Amino acid sequence: MMAYNSISRWSGALGICAIVAIIRPAHADPRAVVELFTSQGCSSCPPADKIIGDLAKDPNVIALSMPIDYWDYLGWKDTLADSRFSARQKAYSHMRGDRDVYTPQAVVNGSAHVIGSDRASIEDAIKSTEKGGTVMSVPVTMTLTGKQLKDVLEQQWADPKRPRALQVSKGFAYAWDAGKGDGERIIAARMSLDGKPIDPAASYRVTVNNYLAEGGDGFTVFKEGTAQQFGIYDVDALYAYFKANSPVGPTAGKRIERVN
Numbered sequence: 001m002m003a004y005n006s007i008s009r010w011s012g013a014l015g016i017c018a019i020v021a022i023i024r025p026a027h028a029d030p031r032a033v034v035e036l037f038t039s040q041g042c043s044s045c046p047p048a049d050k051i052i053g054d055l056a057k058d059p060n061v062i063a064l065s066m067p068i069d070y071w072d073y074l075g076w077k078d079t080l081a082d083s084r085f086s087a088r089q090k091a092y093s094h095m096r097g098d099r100d101v102y103t104p105q106a107v108v109n110g111s112a113h114v115i116g117s118d119r120a121s122i123e124d125a126i127k128s129t130e131k132g133g134t135v136m137s138v139p140v141t142m143t144l145t146g147k148q149l150k151d152v153l154e155q156q157w158a159d160p161k162r163p164r165a166l167q168v169s170k171g172f173a174y175a176w177d178a179g180k181g182d183g184e185r186i187i188a189a190r191m192s193l194d195g196k197p198i199d200p201a202a203s204y205r206v207t208v209n210n211y212l213a214e215g216g217d218g219f220t221v222f223k224e225g226t227a228q229q230f231g232i233y234d235v236d237a238l239y240a241y242f243k244a245n246s247p248v249g250p251t252a253g254k255r256i257e258r259v260n
Contacts, residue, residue: 032126033062033138033233036116037089037105040067041076048104048116055122062138068103110233138233140213142225146191147200152221153186164217168255179260187259207231 036052038045049065056063068089069081092113093101104116109129114121144152153174157163168174175190191198198204208222210230215223231237242248 139231158218175257
């Protein structure tokens, strides 16, 4: 029987359950997250609703419908509305520093906003935010063996000219030897979770962002992960973490130790 453990956060992605499941092919590399703020009481929203439905068919776009509730006072109560979506739309407005809250509004990659019924403007916003590298990331939780954990940590030095350090979560720790060569830097006996040694044959649940899950930056071992589950956006996970744990103090040291 396999022992199942959990490493809740790698590279800044928090392991928090999603309110809305996002389903897309595991191989797809999202070029955009498009959120449509809409309402049943909005006469100009149906064309926008159709566009978001069409975008949802594109495996490279994460398209989400966010029915708001601030038009309910007009007498036509939206049966799908959620006050959290209204709050989310207003939070985007505060983040941008404007007062542009309306329906139908499409927010692209958490930054640009356009009229949701204007397909051309949405496509332009996708292109402009994509060039700026602002595509929002989605946490992916997967199962890796203890051996695979060591192997992926070794890949931090896959490019000797540009080592890439993975930030690990609370409870997980390891040590590495700077005097060793490729594939031998991680000290297996010094890998631990909650003080217990990592078992090479055991299974562990690990969460990374979707870029790493698809082998980004040379971390190809993550592509071997099984039982993948997608979570909410990193930015939402971070907000939820601070809301639940504030005030947040400095993290404990010695998660990663260098020897030699």
